[in-house]
Amino acid sequence: MKFVDEAYIDIAAGDGGNGCVSFRHEKYKEFGGPNGGDGGRGGHVFAVADPNLNTLVDFRYSRRYEAKRGEHGMGSDMFGSAGDDITLKMPVGTIITDADTGEVLYELLNPGEVITIAKGGDGGFGNLRFKSAINRAPRQKTPGWPGERKALKLELKVLADVGLLGMPNAGKSTFIAAVSNARPKIADYPFTTLHPNLGVVRVGPEQSFVIADIPGLIEGASEGAGLGHQFLRHLQRTRLLLHIIDMAPFDDNVDPVAQAKAIVGELKKYDKALYDKPRWLVLNKLDMVPQEERAAKVADFVKRFKWKGPVFEISALTREGCEALIHAIYRHVKAQQVAEQAPVVEVDPRFAEVDPRFAGTEPG
Template identity: 55%
Template sequence: MKLVDEANIQVRAGNGGNGCVGFRREKFIPLGGPDGGDGGDGGSVYLQADENLNTLVDFRHQTRFKAERGQDGMGRQMYGKGGQDLTVGVPVGTVIINVATDEIIGDLTRHGQRLLVAQGGQGGLGNMHFKSSTNRAPQRATSGTEGEERELKLELKLLADVGLLGFPNAGKSTLIRAVSAATPKVADYPFTTLYPNLGVVSVEPHRSFVIADIPGLIEGAADGAGLGAQFLRHLQRTRLLLHLVDMAPMEGGVEMSPADQVRAIERELIKHDPELMQKPRWLILNKSDLILEDEWEEVTQGILQELDWKDRWYRVSAIGRDGTWPIMKDVMAFFDAQREEQEAERLNEAPYQP
């Protein structure tokens, strides 16, 4: 599924209703006291995470959201009705930024989580509040206050388990097609993937994980080069990175060795967020079918030694699906082990109950 992962919207809460100037007038009480009611509070605007949404594309068409105004107060001490709150659904994983201050005001990471983004105005006071011993017939009431108005930037960080990392044309889209039902565009030129794609990998019934195909990175991506750093943020919430390397590279007509590809991407990860380098990362040597079999061992060992690679690595040909499935089974086993370890830690930290 393709997604739009950035959008700017305007939110405005409802103004409070005005207070009323009114006096009690009945058949036998012609000069009754003040009885003007208060105005109702304006409605507020909330953003709420919804697991059924997976893109911000709707906010490209509708960018303004306004809550209801509070009703004005009335005579006979009748309060105005409060304005209805407005709740806007966003995908789980949405970060909300106040454009005016560039401050992150919320991060919606679980279904149903709700965030107040614009507070409704308060209702004004009716004249019954201003009666005193010296002023028995006040002509004063207050107006409702204005509701908050903000411009917000929404950024979606994918909540994928696995992130595919690599240069353009390393074979990420081909791999995700091979192991899931996702169908990203695949072609023999750089930047085929212009938007992140998600795929669900089902290893066994009721055992699956989500894999994200991130658009290819180039040197300078953390500074906005190529498709920019906006895609690097999608890796921040993944639990495991699969670093694909093109074993027969050709970037812009200039050869770049597999080891140089890895080091270049690592520099971008450190620049964008050093914590990304702390995530588990497995090396996937792709397009192995383009290397002669009798040269494969020497080429592979040369790359691993040059990188001083200590973690897992795999040899695959994503286009022929050779070697792809064992990786997915190992990923599932890795997550299972993580879960068991976390459960054991949770039990150890639980207080003793006699």
């Protein structure tokens, strides 16, 4: 199935039912009084984050969603029933934006999260509501209020802990297949990955993280060249980027350092926040480099690339070095998760005289 990460839809909540003008008519009850009921509320439109979905493809084929209107009020003090609500299932990570103004309205970040994206109109008042000591026989009623109508843009940003960067044919698909449950298409030509792939990497019992592979980037991607620029948004929520480098390109005239610098440059042009994310170098396909030449080739790459961050040497095909890498990734992701959940404690600097651990703490 083709990966679809954008869709436009129109939604309409139900209108409220109209109020009713009615009077009680019974034998021997000449002035029974008003008994017209209120109209029912219109149906709401809800969105729910469904963890079983991973595309917005359903919204490409069905773009109009309308909830039922509320029933009109009736005599004998009968109120109209509320219109039926509708619930739209969307993938976790969906951003809902007003298509006309571009304003971000909602984000579905947690599985099972439910939000109201369009409220149904309230029902109108029947003449029973207008009865008073002065007006014993009111003939007033009000119409139901209209439900909300919106034109929405749906945009999916996958929720992954780790994102893979690299040129086409750098071995990203082979790597994600080697370490996770994902089974992407793998071939010996570039651009075999045409849409993002998600995989769950299990490190141990109840120890796992999610990794995302996007189509390979090429120079000029930030201006729209190639395929990867369409999916860079999926890396914006990751906690760590792995830059996969092909250390044994088929063409001897291809310089891995120049390719790596091109990728970093496109990343910076596209989104500075994405560029500033933690990034590790993963030097891949070292099984194709003679053992006696590996150390020198790795040292030369790191020196010319002027890289001072973490470097991992692997072969995704033979899985050499992959085990150590995924354990390091898990420790990094877990540490970030703990840091995000840790409460911030502000301490009065006067306590520094009592306990040196508090020295240098900003005042509350």
